[in-house]
Amino acid sequence: MKRSSDGALLFCEAAVEHHSPWKSIEKPSRVLSAHEHLRRCGLLRQCTVLTAPSASEAELREVHSQRHIDEVVRLSAAVGDDPHNRTLAEPDGRGGVYYTAAADEAARRACGCVLEASRAVLQPGARIRRAFALVRPPGHHAGYDDTEGHRAEGFCFYNSAAVAAACVLRSGLAAKVAILDWDVHHGNGTQRLFYGRQDVLYLSIHRMGRGYYPQTGHNDEVGEGDGVGLNVNIGWPGDGLGDADYMAAMELVVIPVLLSFAPDLLIISSGFDAAEGDVQGRMNVTPKGFGDMMCRVQQHVCCPIVASLEGGYCEPVLSLCCEHVLRALLGMERDCSQRRQAMHKLTEPTLREVIHIQQAHWPSLRTQEERTHNYFLAAQQDSKPTRSSSRVRKAWPVDSSAASKKRHQKKASSSPKASSAAR
Numbered sequence: 495m496k497r498s499s500d501g502a503l504l505f506c507e508a509a510v511e512h513h514s515p516w517k518s519i520e521k522p523s524r525v526l527s528a529h530e531h532l533r534r535c536g537l538l539r540q541c542t543v544l545t546a547p548s549a550s551e552a553e554l555r556e557v558h559s560q561r562h563i564d565e566v567v568r569l570s571a572a573v574g575d576d577p578h579n580r581t582l583a584e585p586d587g588r589g590g591v592y593y594t595a596a597a598d599e600a601a602r603r604a605c606g607c608v609l610e611a612s613r614a615v616l617q618p619g620a621r622i623r624r625a626f627a628l629v630r631p632p633g634h635h636a637g638y639d640d641t642e643g644h645r646a647e648g649f650c651f652y653n654s655a656a657v658a659a660a661c662v663l664r665s666g667l668a669a670k671v672a673i674l675d676w677d678v679h680h681g682n683g684t685q686r687l688f689y690g691r692q693d694v695l696y697l698s699i700h701r702m703g704r705g706y707y708p709q710t711g712h713n714d715e716v717g718e719g720d721g722v723g724l725n726v727n728i729g730w731p732g733d734g735l736g737d738a739d740y741m742a743a744m745e746l747v748v749i750p751v752l753l754s755f756a757p758d759l760l761i762i763s764s765g766f767d768a769a770e771g772d773v774q775g776r777m778n779v780t781p782k783g784f785g786d787m788m789c790r791v792q793q794h795v796c797c798p799i800v801a802s803l804e805g806g807y808c809e810p811v812l813s814l815c816c817e818h819v820l821r822a823l824l825g826m827e828r829d830c831s832q833r834r835q836a837m838h839k840l841t842e843p844t845l846r847e848v849i850h851i852q853q854a855h856w857p858s859l860r861t862q863e864e865r866t867h868n869y870f871l872a873a874q875q876d877s878k879p880t881r882s883s884s885r886v887r888k889a890w891p892v893d894s895s896a897a898s899k900k901r902h903q904k905k906a907s908s909s910p911k912a913s914s915a916a917r
């Protein structure tokens with residue numbers, strides 16, 4: 495089933511015409527440099543490389559209001575006519591979402607890639623059941639948006655993962671779709687779009703906290719109506735979490751829930767801004783850590799998988815993350831065992847809270863309480879030895895025995911300042 499010769503589909507859409515005249519972290523070179531890296535390390539040759547047509551207006555309308563689409567079209571054209579009007583181009587202020595003459599078309603092309611990838615892996619008798627869509631601009635902050643004024647935000651115009659999910663559901667290629675979003679920002683658009691829907695499960699692992707964009711993604715946002723229980727947020731209330739923490743979230747929450755839901759398609763909104771070195775995320779996930787998560791998911795979930803790029807702004811790291819995730823999708827990375835690392839002090843309380851909230855909806859979380867207990871117990875024992883590598887120290891710089899004792903005395907909930915200071 496998972497022979498590496500089955501390969502993967504790679505869709506690449508750098509949308510070079512869409513770039514800010516004022517410098518932005520969301521730029522064409524993100525995708526161009528990653529693509530060049532994949533070529534250099536020989537991975538492109540192992541993939542079937544495809545491009546896709548732009549998503550049609552009807553396809554966008556599966557998730558976006560006509561008003562929203564018209565607004566993006568109108569603003570793109572307006573900026574085309576007045577390209578140096580910064581107030582027009584950056585309606586959220588400097589450094590936020592920016593419009594260009596090419597914004598609308600660029601975002602339609604990104605949607606087209608994720609949609610085509612999803613159709614390809616779902617097509618009856620498909621030989622290739624995994625795909626990676628290396629696309630920009632990102633999409634997960636874009637919602638239905640039938641409100642007055644501009645609602646594109648966070649560099650996103652149309653929600654590519656959501657368009658793909660909604661279209662394959664509409665056409666009957668899938669009856670249930672899961673979207674796993676490990677971009678460091680909460681996918682407020684995706685959550686909102688499927689919040690009341692029974693046929694889409696949204697899981698997100700993200701940084702959560704006051705002042706942290708986009709301010710949504712609380713662990714108790716579980717869905718509404720028919721969609722109750724089908725929204726799973728894992729919001730980290732601090733900086734500096736790494737491989738061990740993300741893997742714990744996968745093992746203890748994401749994978750059990752995915753197994754219970756049994757989707758026909760898994761779309762991974764694969765932003766890499768939780769990677770070490772990415773100043774947006776201030777997290778410490780390594781490129782191998784992302785590959786390990788991808789590998790672990792594939793060991794459990796047997797449905798087709800489409801991973802598509804969302805954020806990720808430190809280009810050298812972004813390239814490596816793409817490499818590791820693609821290797822995993824190609825079946826070249828079979829060993830996802832990690833050297834045991836100390837977990838962040840926020841990991842256990844966060845995951846316990848999520849499990850507590852979600853176990854009403856997911857019996858599998860209830861029945862594995864003992865497993866959860868043992869998981870943290872083992873991790874605690876493993877982190878006891880005083881010798882720790884520089885990597886562990888970087889991820890958890892307060893790991894001296896004195897600080898450790900303090901940790902046990904008071905269940906701290908403040909963010910670990912020490913880890914951001916270490917960068």
Ligand code: OKP
Nearest residue numbers: 589648677679707804805806
């Ligand atoms: C999009 B994606 C600048 C803050 C910019 C916008 C972040 C958009 C992230 N100081 N905030 O989820 O990676």
Ligand code: ZN
Nearest residue numbers: 677679767805
């Ligand atoms: Zn992000």
